[in-house]
Amino acid sequence: MKLHVSTGPHVLTREVTQTLMLDVLIALAPTTVAGVYLFGLRAVWVICVSVIAAMLSEYVWQKLMKQKASIKDLSAIVTGLILGLNLPSGVPLWMAALASAIAIILVKQLFGGIGNNFMNPAMFGRAFLLASWPARMTSFFLPERLLGNSQAAFGVDMISGATPLVPQKLGITLDIPLSDLLLGNIPGSIGEVCKIAILIGLVYMLVVKVISWHIPVFFVGSVALLSWLLGNDPLIAILSGGVLFGAVFMATDYATNPMQKIGHIIFGIGCGTMVVVIRKWGNYPEGVTYAILFMNCLTPLIDRLSSRRVYGMVKNHV
Amino acid sequence: MSKFSFRGGIHPLHDTHEGKDLTRNKPVRAYASKIVTIPMDMHIGAPSNPIVKKGEQVLLGQVIAEAVGGIGIPVHASVSGTVTDVSAKIMMRKVPSMCITIENNGLDEWIPLNPLGSVESADSTKIIQAIKAAGICGMGGACFPTHIKMSPPPDKQVDIIILNGAECETYLTADFRLMLEQPQKVVDGLRIAMRAMNVKRGLIGIEDNKPEAIDAIKKAAAGRDDIEVCTLKTKYPQGGEKQLIKALINKEVPAGGLPADAGAVVLNVATAAAIRDAVVEGMPLINRITTVTGKVKEPDNLLLPIGTLVNEAVEACGGYSQEPGKIFFGGSMTGICAPNEEASVTKANNGLVVFNEKEAIIPPEDNCIRCSRCIYACPVYLNPYAMKKAFDMDKMDVLENKLNVKECILCGACSYICPSHQYLTPAFKDAKDIIAARRVSK
Numbered sequence: 001m002k003l004h005v006s007t008g009p010h011v012l013t014r015e016v017t018q019t020l021m022l023d024v025l026i027a028l029a030p031t032t033v034a035g036v037y038l039f040g041l042r043a044v045w046v047i048c049v050s051v052i053a054a055m056l057s058e059y060v061w062q063k064l065m066k067q068k069a070s071i072k073d074l075s076a077i078v079t080g081l082i083l084g085l086n087l088p089s090g091v092p093l094w095m096a097a098l099a100s101a102i103a104i105i106l107v108k109q110l111f112g113g114i115g116n117n118f119m120n121p122a123m124f125g126r127a128f129l130l131a132s133w134p135a136r137m138t139s140f141f142l143p144e145r146l147l148g149n150s151q152a153a154f155g156v157d158m159i160s161g162a163t164p165l166v167p168q169k170l171g172i173t174l175d176i177p178l179s180d181l182l183l184g185n186i187p188g189s190i191g192e193v194c195k196i197a198i199l200i201g202l203v204y205m206l207v208v209k210v211i212s213w214h215i216p217v218f219f220v221g222s223v224a225l226l227s228w229l230l231g232n233d234p235l236i237a238i239l240s241g242g243v244l245f246g247a248v249f250m251a252t253d254y255a256t257n258p259m260q261k262i263g264h265i266i267f268g269i270g271c272g273t274m275v276v277v278i279r280k281w282g283n284y285p286e287g288v289t290y291a292i293l294f295m296n297c298l299t300p301l302i303d304r305l306s307s308r309r310v311y312g313m314v315k316n317h318v
Numbered sequence: 319m320s321k322f323s324f325r326g327g328i329h330p331l332h333d334t335h336e337g338k339d340l341t342r343n344k345p346v347r348a349y350a351s352k353i354v355t356i357p358m359d360m361h362i363g364a365p366s367n368p369i370v371k372k373g374e375q376v377l378l379g380q381v382i383a384e385a386v387g388g389i390g391i392p393v394h395a396s397v398s399g400t401v402t403d404v405s406a407k408i409m410m411r412k413v414p415s416m417c418i419t420i421e422n423n424g425l426d427e428w429i430p431l432n433p434l435g436s437v438e439s440a441d442s443t444k445i446i447q448a449i450k451a452a453g454i455c456g457m458g459g460a461c462f463p464t465h466i467k468m469s470p471p472p473d474k475q476v477d478i479i480i481l482n483g484a485e486c487e488t489y490l491t492a493d494f495r496l497m498l499e500q501p502q503k504v505v506d507g508l509r510i511a512m513r514a515m516n517v518k519r520g521l522i523g524i525e526d527n528k529p530e531a532i533d534a535i536k537k538a539a540a541g542r543d544d545i546e547v548c549t550l551k552t553k554y555p556q557g558g559e560k561q562l563i564k565a566l567i568n569k570e571v572p573a574g575g576l577p578a579d580a581g582a583v584v585l586n587v588a589t590a591a592a593i594r595d596a597v598v599e600g601m602p603l604i605n606r607i608t609t610v611t612g613k614v615k616e617p618d619n620l621l622l623p624i625g626t627l628v629n630e631a632v633e634a635c636g637g638y639s640q641e642p643g644k645i646f647f648g649g650s651m652t653g654i655c656a657p658n659e660e661a662s663v664t665k666a667n668n669g670l671v672v673f674n675e676k677e678a679i680i681p682p683e684d685n686c687i688r689c690s691r692c693i694y695a696c697p698v699y700l701n702p703y704a705m706k707k708a709f710d711m712d713k714m715d716v717l718e719n720k721l722n723v724k725e726c727i728l729c730g731a732c733s734y735i736c737p738s739h740q741y742l743t744p745a746f747k748d749a750k751d752i753i754a755a756r757r758v759s760k
Contacts, residue, residue: 001642012739259704260701310725
């Protein structure tokens with residue numbers, strides 16, 4: 001009789017990378033549905049193209065490099081979906097595909113695949129498009145189907161426009177009802193407008209413990225606080241752009257945020273601060289993408305500096 | 319009522335009640351092994367020195383090996399009969415262990431026993447010596463000689479004795495059945511230990527998944543205001559010595575120090591029962607309750623003579639129910655794998671678990687996704703993620719000096735929780751071994 005001999009533990013949790021990614025996909029479902037409802041068929045195409053392009057890029061790259069296929073861990077689908085939800089519904093489809101391919105190959109695979117990328121792939125894909133075709137990336141369609149009946153701020157005949165952050169940047173105060181901000185009756189990227197749907201996803205991820213609350217709360221909290229200190233309406237600051245989507249789905253990306261709880265708090269505050277700084281003093285009306293990418297780059301440093309006291313030891317300095 | 323707990327930890331096999339349902343309701347059944355092979359190095363410290371020869375007749379409880387050195391303890395015959403072999407065999411350690419094999423003649427002839435006295439009357443100055451003579455060592459798994467634990471350095475003030483009835487390990491119900499069926503023995507053992515160490519306060523910590531045991535122990539300790547029964551949250555590794563001390567008295571054992579530095583001594587409930595038997599009955603430690611479970615036909619809690627072989631213990635439970643792929647002593651988190659079926663039950667073996675081939679296979683490592691679960695799970699607040707990175711890059715100095723790998727208690731929580739099956743605990747065990755070997759060679 002041949003017996004296996006190994007060091008414990010001899011049992012492992014059933015939670016694996018694939019199930020975690022599946023939970024993220026489930027959490028993204030309400031946002032996706034809301035985006036499709038609001039922006040119509042066009043949104044379906046953008047989302048499908050970015051998801052399929054992401055999967056295909058990963059598959060082909062790993063085939064060419066003779067690596068083990070990791071398509072089953074669902075992470076490419078998550079990247080593709082998050083990217084798609086981050087694009088305006090009017091974006092040309094080839095741009096969505098290109099961004100996906102860059103996200104998967106340049107950011108994820110070239111650095112060693114899942115877990116080894118130092119920047120959020122979807123974020124980088126979006127930043128790439130934003131830098132290359134800024135006009136196309138910042139003209140948003142107004143939702144095809146408005147929820148509720150209030151369209152006062154934008155007017156019925158308006159088919160495309162900027163997010164409410166643009167007038168805010170120019171010092172114009174828009175009078176958008178809170179219900180419109182929450183339901184998504186504003187221009188914006190496919191997935192970022194319906195805040196209710198994002199919050200449902202957040203609650204799901206917290207309940208199944210895929211993420212902890214620290215990053216979203218400190219991210220959003222610092223945006224609200226700093227915007228208020230700078231004299232802007234904190235509610236508009238949180239609810240009109242991509243802050244909530246970024247804080248819930250992108251800043252919480254495991255690979256690109258710090259490992260320790262204290263690191264999560266620093267990361268969240270850093271993201272929030274950068275968003276407000278870019279919005280106030282930068283050239284862009286919105287800063288979520290660059291804020292998160294900036295903090296991604298600081299993650300190794302934060303990890304290095306954050307330590308915790310080991311049981312039975314006085315505070316140790318790493 | 320508030321429940322005592324610690325920071326970190328995991329809930330292994332939570333949906334199957336920690337795997338304990340298989341044997342939870344099985345009363346302890348005494349089993350007489352036909353043959354026993356007793357290793358001389360069951361305990362931590364110098365191996366005992368055999369004083370019997372092949373062919374010699376021995377009685378139950380007779381000393382068959384003498385204690386060596388200050389930490390050593392004697393070994394006693396766990397069956398009466400004929401010594402058939404005294405030789406080195408491969409048991410649970412990497413190097414062969416000297417073993418004494420005895421064939422049971424079934425007569426159960428005891429040596430004359432010399433009890434010290436009752437719980438109240440036993441001469442307290444002689445208790446610790448009696449514990450050593452009975453060959454008692456920690457029965458929760460570590461097998462550290464109990465008389466040493468109970469003789470802390472004179473500069474350490476111990477003012478509390480904690481009995482560990484947490485039994486947080488998966489699959490095991492041995493301590494549970496002991497507390498349920500013989501609560502008085504456990505409480506008496508604690509009282510004897512308190513008298514021997516002149517300690518005025520005793521705590522018994524039990525996880526809340528064992529309410530029947532909590533009730534039984536509470537009843538046995540009723541009317542004693544120096545003994546308190548504490549309900550612990552069911553969480554692994556609640557029964558780790560350091561975690562138990564943190565949970566119950568909110569103190570930390572200093573790094574590199576002893577529980578006595580936190581003013582406490584921790585004993586397993588089975589050890590307490592053995593102390594009581596040694597003092598009140600004069601009985602040496604020759605058998606123990608072992609949960610035999612997993613892929614055996616009738617999982618059970620057996621009272622097994624020390625030295626019972628794996629195949630006989632399994633036979634006592636109706637044999638294998640499936641082709642075994644892995645057999646380990648202890649629970650599934652920290653259990654030590656038996657190399658073959660001729661390995662034997664030692665004083666520390668509270669469980670014997672059989673896994674089939676499918677359960678035995680540990681999946682290959684995937685990429686770490688930096689999910690932080692290992693960090694949140696670590697009950698000594700280490701950084702398993704960084705430790706594994708350092709180990710993979712062979713940075714032993716970083717592991718030792720910056721990441722404090724020597725504080726790792728090898729509980730397995732990080733490995734269990736890792737969604738990409740990183741071999742964390744095995745790596746840290748290797749690292750600790752390498753660092754220890756380096757220190758010796760210096």
